[in-house]
Structure formats: structure tokens, C-alpha cells
Amino acid sequence: MKKLVLIIAAAFCLGATAVQAQDPQKKDTTAVSPSQNYRQDMTVVKSSEIPATLRTTLQDAQYKGWETGTFYTNKAKDTYVVEIKDATTNKTKMYRFDASGKPLRDN
Numbered sequence: 001m002k003k004l005v006l007i008i009a010a011a012f013c014l015g016a017t018a019v020q021a022q023d024p025q026k027k028d029t030t031a032v033s034p035s036q037n038y039r040q041d042m043t044v045v046k047s048s049e050i051p052a053t054l055r056t057t058l059q060d061a062q063y064k065g066w067e068t069g070t071f072y073t074n075k076a077k078d079t080y081v082v083e084i085k086d087a088t089t090n091k092t093k094m095y096r097f098d099a100s101g102k103p104l105r106d107n
Contacts, residue, residue: 042072042081049073054080057101079104 050071058066069084080097096104 039072039081042074042079045071045073045080047071050080051099051101053101054097054099055101057097057103058082063095 047067047069050073057063063082063084065084065086066082069082072081072083073079078099080099081094082097083092083094085092098104
């Protein structure tokens with residue numbers, strides 16, 4: 001009987017540990033739900049290299065801090081990604097745009 005209780009207790013502890021390890025709230029939040037490879041085949045670009053139309057879009061209050069963000073673009077330069085780190089919450093938000101500055105959403 002003691003063995004059965006120990007086995008059940010050990011199984012419960014292992015199960016709780018596995019659930020905790022997969023807790024999605026421990027990840028940084030993003031503005032859109034990116035796939036894990038959202039930067040695949042993208043290169044870092046300077047903020048001075050992004051199109052003027054995208055700069056205009058980034059003036060919106062929701063993109064506060066974009067000036068110090070990290071920018072990426074694909075080879076065709078028709079998709080841009082900006083990662084903005086919020087200094088107060090230490091979380092990073094990611095936004096995707098087309099070359100004309102229109103926000104893109106992942107399906």
C-alpha cells in the first residue's frame with residue numbers, strides 16, 4: 001500500500017512539473033502571434049533603411065519606442081518586422097508590415 005501511495009505521489013509531481021514547463025504565460029508577449037520562424041530568411045536593417053510609408057505608420061501611439069526597436073526585412077523587401085522592447089515591463093512586442101506600412105496579421 002505504501003508503494004502505491006508513493007507511485008501516485010511521484011506521478012502527480014512529474015505531471016505537475018510537465019504542465020509547469022509548458023506554461024505559455026512565461027513567454028514574452030507579442031502584438032501578433034508569430035510562428036517560431038517569423039524571422040526566418042530575414043535580415044536586420046537599420047531604422048533609416050525602412051520605407052517612409054512604414055515610418056508614418058509607426059508614428060501611431062501603439063508603436064511607442066519603435067525608434068529603438070530592431071527591424072528585419074525579407075530579401076524582396078516587401079515585408080518588415082519590428083521588435084519593440086517595453087522598458088517598464090521588459091517584454092518584447094513584434095509587429096509585421098508590408099512595404100507600404102500596412103500592418104500584417106498572421107493567419
